[in-house]
Amino acid sequence: MVTSDTPSAASDPPSPGEGEALHGTPVVPGVAHAPALVVRTEVDPARVAAFDDGALDTDAALQAYDAAVEAVADGFAAKAARASGAAAEVLTASAGLARDRGLRKAVRKELASGTGLLDAVAAAVEQFAGVFAGMGGLMAERVTDLRDIERRLVARLVGAAEPGVPVPDAPVVLVAEDLAPADTAGLDPALVRALVTERGGPTSHTAIIARQLGIPCVVGVGGLRGPDGPVPGEALLVDGTTGEVRRRPDPHEAERLVAADAQARAASAAWCGPGRTRDGKPVKVLANVADAASAAAAAEAPVEGVGLFRTELCFLDRAEEPSVAEQAEVYAAVLAPFVGRTVVVRTLDAGSDKPVAFATLDGEENPALGVRGLRLAAGNPGLLDRQLDAVALAAERTGTDTWVMAPMVATVAEAADFAGRVRARGLRAGVMVEVPSAALLAHRVLEQVDFLSIGTNDLTQYAMAADRMASDLAHLTDPWQPAVLQLIAITAEAGRRAGKPVGVCGEAAADPLLAQVLVGMGATSLSMAAAAVRPVGAALGGTHLDACEEAAEAALAASDPAGARAAARAVLAELGAADRR
Template identity: 50%
Template sequence: MTDETGQAQALPAELTGVGIGPGVAQGPVARMADPLPAPEDVASALSVDDETARAREGVAAVAGELNARAEQVGGTAAEVLEAQAMMAEDPSLQEQIDAGIAQGKTAERAVFEAFATFQETLTAMGGYLGERAADLADIAQRVIAHLRGVPAPGVPDPGHPFILVARDLAPADTALLDLTQVLALVTTAGGPTSHTAILAREKSIVAVVGAAGADRLADGQTVIVDAAAGIVTTGPTAHQLADAQQRADDRAAAASAPLAAGALADGTAVPLLANLGKPGDAAAAIALGAEGVGLFRTEFLFLSATEAPTVAEQQAAYEQLLAGFAGKKVVVRALDAGADKPLSFLGDAHEENPALGRRGLRALRANEQILRDQLTALAQADAATTARGEGAELWVMAPMVATVEETEYFTAFARECGIRVPGVMVEVPALALLADRVLAATDFASIGTNDLTQYTMAADRVLGSVASYQSPWHPAVLRLVADVGFAGRTLGKPVGICGEAAADPLLAVVLVGLGATSLSMAPAALADVRASLRAHTLDQAKSIAAAALAAGDAASARAAAVAAASPTRPA
């Protein structure tokens, strides 16, 4: 990069981005290879049939590779890879590829143009679908590489442990990272809910995403990646390197400590729960110390279906989940789809701004039979597992609730269907502002900090260009959490946190100080949060929270919390 005079600009001492988790790592940089160049737009020397066969074979081969990788990794990574494989073989894409070949284009060029067109469409839609646009680019690269008989661009292998620097990482690359070699991830693109961020959390990889200027880091250059601070130190001193190593060692020691229930230093219990997306993830979460489930996403049953699953199909999955957490609390979120995660059986009307459209409870209420079937399946699974002596404490919450009337509707409807403990997610600021009336009308609230931050800050949670606004540390977001926490204490109702904010060890202390009674997160974050809570009493947590609330912006709030938590050390 050069300045206005054409002179090379010095690389800043620190690059800032969005840190994923609390980890810190150091090592030499290895940069991801640049994408393959676009195929030339030249006439094919082969027949239309031959080019069509080549294109279809290439797409099928890549889809098969993605599915094979999915089988190797499991968890969220597998879901992402399976979704990519489905995208690769989308009939609409194939039709557009065929049309390009029929015009005389090569298979490579037809694939490039078809995927680019679909990518532009998804990007324009924004939200969840906009974030998936990058997946299409990766699939196209892989198909074109296969057609050319060359390796697809991927993770480098310098022969030693390294800090991986890339514009962004494709799910297929992230899912199979060799964690004995990749010390940390740094990307110039992506936000806190990008695939890189999601999979970094799941695998407990140190990562900073959306770090402007990281593309200027050189291969072999030693850097420190501080996810807790969201900073990449480009020219670290010996003292900084030693401090980073000590922090990494301390974190490793905490992770290997014996498992214990979540609690503050004074014994105040703070249950630490897991955010999960499939029943089969139960055993791994419990092994990492999960005391139950604070957010079970039911979308896995719906997103790949052309029609809503039956009550019996859903009940079988829910029974597996409840049996896996027998005797523990399990909080299930009703289907959170529609608008940015469209389902044909929920309505397919295009919306200009899907993040503000008909999603969550809004979509379910317009398709009440789907909601009734889901709640009935959950109630029947609860009864069946309880009868077998392997039941869990089932709570069910509605997503995207905005009013007291919606709260009353869902609570009554859920009880009618046999749900014993209904509640609502607080993701819309309006609901937080009326928390006293909301909690008077239902049994519990769970704060989804990802969406609450998005709507409070008017910043799309998947848009890298506004990632700096997407911080749950912002005092405006914390004040809304405090309002819900106060209402919960006053009315004696539980208030959980199930957004990514709960996975930040210091922010977890702040959230408890604001009134949160439980915290739910990716299982990989449990050890760090457990150790952080045990370092503070409830009174100290309240003081740290008060310091953060008094700040004027997210960075100042975090700095104030650091100072309040460690008064003898500078922030």
């Protein structure tokens, strides 16, 4: 089970790290000051030691494994039903991974060779973890989920409680090596004031869910879990804007910073749209949604529509392709709350870490660089055509202004073919810029389509050739990387010259500081988790367009992500102060 400690302030042990600052990659802005809740995820060792591995024959052991799998998967599914958006997505995917037939086959093979049940599970998980890690990219991100599934299976087998983050009874800063989706999705922002992890990157599952919940978050913090790292109950000051985690800060200074942050958050919470800079430059602020529930919630926010409807997330649990009528019903439920506004529908981004049974190819050596997204249409054009028929039917039924874009477009020819299919159904056509080639050829792609939308998560990963989950590479998977910013700038400039919209729908759009830089580059819309809408809108509303443009120039001239952040922040602070004089 998870073990943790949060001693009271009166029992805080002396620490050699007093005043020391640790640094990581900032993910969700905000300042928090609270005692550390240090989480160690492990199954009760006494229960594991007492488990008689040799008491079960092969058939009985496999039956016990199957029962544990169903209990764990059902637990994920139940949590997914209570969640929405990114949290529901990753929990549903984890339920599918727990039930994976290949994993079961590996366990059965180990059992047949005489391996005990717990060792068989460990060996099978190790085999799959090695395969996932070797694939790199999005598949490597699933290793954290796989390890979490292993711990939960073992707990079920030995009769222990499943691991999970305990519910604190007072505000804390959650400190962990990493967090699984099932842990992060259930956090209460009123009690968990900040997340600090040693592993993970800006687009890891922990980061994405923290952003959805609006919890200040810093990932990839070196030295966090070593012998000299923070101890349970130690006061931490976390700055999710700079990535600094200060140990045992001066309490008066810490409270002053928290109060200032709370004041800024309160001002942001009052923002009610529409999106525009201080001098009136319109910038559409949009929401990312995954299903009818998240769409209904997002429609209550001050957004001008949906910039990214992830259609594949509606079908992660479907073994067979839904009919056109079934799909249309699902899509209409998402479109309906946005009548009078715009919804951008992304066609199936199946493959890699989002396996959709009726679409994804089996046995690919490197799915992250394989047949995913639009590439599936090459071998199965009917799949795309049926989806477009359903989208068109849902748009006609609801009357919502519906745009459609394709993921993983790499060539001008792909963009042209997709645009033809979409326009034949009376809809506006666009593509996502996730592959660097699409950014470099954005001017030519825009000759074929009506708009572009930049997916910064994949664009960063592919541009930097860095696994999103590798904590050692978190500095490379940072969207503030100058090379990534340059690709975004190229794309936005192409849109400006063509007079066509270029939006950003990746996680980068949810960073208020980066949002101002993106607008300075020429982004015409920003789409994000609903929790980020007001902070981003307020940041844009307090800044003139020329300040955004100067901040963009400063960031592009920097040599590393930290320098880009600092340069943009300095420009905006200086010009903001000048405006107030």
